[in-house]
Amino acid sequence: MSEKKYSKQHEWISIEGDIATVGITKHAAEMLGDVVFVELPEKGKSVEKEGQAGVVESTKAASDVYTPITGEITETNQSIVDDPAAVNKDPEGAAWFFKIKIKNKSELENLMNKADYDKFAKKNSN
Amino acid sequence: METQRTALYDCHKSLGAKFVPFAGYEMPVQYSSGIVEEHKITRNKAGLFDVSHMGQLLIEGSEDLALELEKIIPTDLKKIQLNQSKYSFLMNEQGGIYDDLIITKVEKGFNIILNAACKNNDYKIINNSLGNKFKLTFYKNLSLIALQGPKSSEILEQTINGVSSLKFMNGNKFSYNGKDIYITRSGYTGEDGFEISISNELVEDLAKKLITQDVKPIGLGARDTLRLEAGLCLYGHDINETTNPIEANLKWAISKRRREEGGFVGYSKIKSDMNGSLTRLRVGVKPEGKIIAREGVKIFSEDNKEIGSITSGTFGPSVNGPIAMGYVKLNFSKLGTKVLLEVRGKKYDATISDLPFYKKKYVR
Numbered sequence: 001m002s003e004k005k006y007s008k009q010h011e012w013i014s015i016e017g018d019i020a021t022v023g024i025t026k027h028a029a030e031m032l033g034d035v036v037f038v039e040l041p042e043k044g045k046s047v048e049k050e051g052q053a054g055v056v057e058s059t060k061a062a063s064d065v066y067t068p069i070t071g072e073i074t075e076t077n078q079s080i081v082d083d084p085a086a087v088n089k090d091p092e093g094a095a096w097f098f099k100i101k102i103k104n105k106s107e108l109e110n111l112m113n114k115a116d117y118d119k120f121a122k123k124n125s126n
Numbered sequence: 127m128e129t130q131r132t133a134l135y136d137c138h139k140s141l142g143a144k145f146v147p148f149a150g151y152e153m154p155v156q157y158s159s160g161i162v163e164e165h166k167i168t169r170n171k172a173g174l175f176d177v178s179h180m181g182q183l184l185i186e187g188s189e190d191l192a193l194e195l196e197k198i199i200p201t202d203l204k205k206i207q208l209n210q211s212k213y214s215f216l217m218n219e220q221g222g223i224y225d226d227l228i229i230t231k232v233e234k235g236f237n238i239i240l241n242a243a244c245k246n247n248d249y250k251i252i253n254n255s256l257g258n259k260f261k262l263t264f265y266k267n268l269s270l271i272a273l274q275g276p277k278s279s280e281i282l283e284q285t286i287n288g289v290s291s292l293k294f295m296n297g298n299k300f301s302y303n304g305k306d307i308y309i310t311r312s313g314y315t316g317e318d319g320f321e322i323s324i325s326n327e328l329v330e331d332l333a334k335k336l337i338t339q340d341v342k343p344i345g346l347g348a349r350d351t352l353r354l355e356a357g358l359c360l361y362g363h364d365i366n367e368t369t370n371p372i373e374a375n376l377k378w379a380i381s382k383r384r385r386e387e388g389g390f391v392g393y394s395k396i397k398s399d400m401n402g403s404l405t406r407l408r409v410g411v412k413p414e415g416k417i418i419a420r421e422g423v424k425i426f427s428e429d430n431k432e433i434g435s436i437t438s439g440t441f442g443p444s445v446n447g448p449i450a451m452g453y454v455k456l457n458f459s460k461l462g463t464k465v466l467l468e469v470r471g472k473k474y475d476a477t478i479s480d481l482p483f484y485k486k487k488y489v490r
Contacts, residue, residue, distance in 0.1 A: 034162040036441035059161045
């Protein structure tokens with residue numbers, strides 16, 4: 001059973017062994033509105049915790065996507081580049097952004113669980 | 127300055143609006159269905175927009191008023207017919223644009239619709255220019271709503287008898303609940319449609335009636351994607367005090383007589399730009415692929431020389447791709463010219479493109 005955690009930059013991360021899958025939260029997708037463009041990091045790229053790892057754009061504006069942890073990008077989800085609207089339909093499922101090889105497991109400890117994130121997101125949107 | 131609300135604020139709220147601050151007003155940017163859906167509804171059926179933040183100014187007078195206004199507005203106000211509307215500008219000394227506007231000849235004089243962010247400054251400029259010879263009324267008790275889309279005529283006719291016979295860029299007085307309202311056939315979406323000037327007391331009643339008739343409320347988000355697909359300028363972005371109407375590719379909005387005779391502020395610049403001094407031009411820019419080029423993005427020639435910049439850009443839901451407009455050096459303004467756009471440090475292919483991106487369906 002994979003474990004899901006959340007960042008303050010509104011990414012979710014699901015951990016399976018030493019590989020984590022990252023995407024943007026349902027709350028983030030709602031706040032963005034209709035997603036019309038997605039840019040993903042290159043496969044093989046090393047990224048730093050809270051560093052930029054992609055771009056998501058709505059009709060209104062462009063926003064950076066950050067990685068919640070340090071590691072190497074092992075896979076990216078081309079289907080959301082081809083169909084950005086998928087991000088609004090299933091942000092925490094089929095519309096994941098990238099997979100990353102975890103470098104430092106202790107970084108996961110500072111991320112939020114679902115209940116804490118939901119509280120954080122609610123406070124944030126008011 | 128305290129944030130203002132239009133008379134429809136509560137109505138928007140009950141319809142699930144998400145608000146943003148805009149030109150000192152709390153305005154709906156979208157409702158629950160989202161910008162893309164609102165855009166498509168307007169293109170396919172009809173959408174209702176609250177544009178009450180815009181200024182509605184009445185200036186009373188006749189021929190002598192037309193002559194005075196022609197000093198700051200470069201349209202033919204002698205030839206304009208009763209109830210006819212014209213798109214024009216409030217000009218500055220350098221030939222730049224203080225504001226773009228719609229001016230309509232009415233029985234008492236002229237009605238002018240002004241951009242929300244500019245309206246107070248416009249009032250001062252107009253008032254100073256006219257001296258104290260004419261009566262100006264800045265309506266605070268009037269709302270302005272726009273019904274836009276291919277079904278808008280059929281729908282509005284059900285509530286307001288006679289509107290469907292209006293011609294594009296013409297208006298008239300109509301009656302609603304026994305009160306006078308003024309309607310013009312115009313808009314900012316590239317669709318057939320109407321702008322309705324109605325009292326703050328009556329506006330919610332009319333808005334609710336229209337919304338039940340297969341019309342959806344539309345926010346500022348879709349208003350922007352619709353106008354950009356239609357190739358229409360947004361003041362403060364595509365035009366401003368430093369762009370003149372000739373380089374903004376809006377020469378058509380200066381009446382022929384006024385282009386020839388002048389007699390308005392900034393004319394010397396307009397004249398010289400019409401006679402070979404022009405150095406840059408507003409053009410449509412179509413990025414290849416999906417990349418969105420927004421305001422401020424630099425435009426380069428194929429051999430990597432900077433030739434201009436984007437003034438507005440977004441994703442066009444009806445075009446189903448990215449669209450933009452901006453200014454380029456004149457020798458790169460020809461349709462089909464290949465250019466490069468620098469987005470987040472990388473260069474992307476794009477083509478100088480014809481405007482509008484989406485073909486208009488106005489009723490003439």
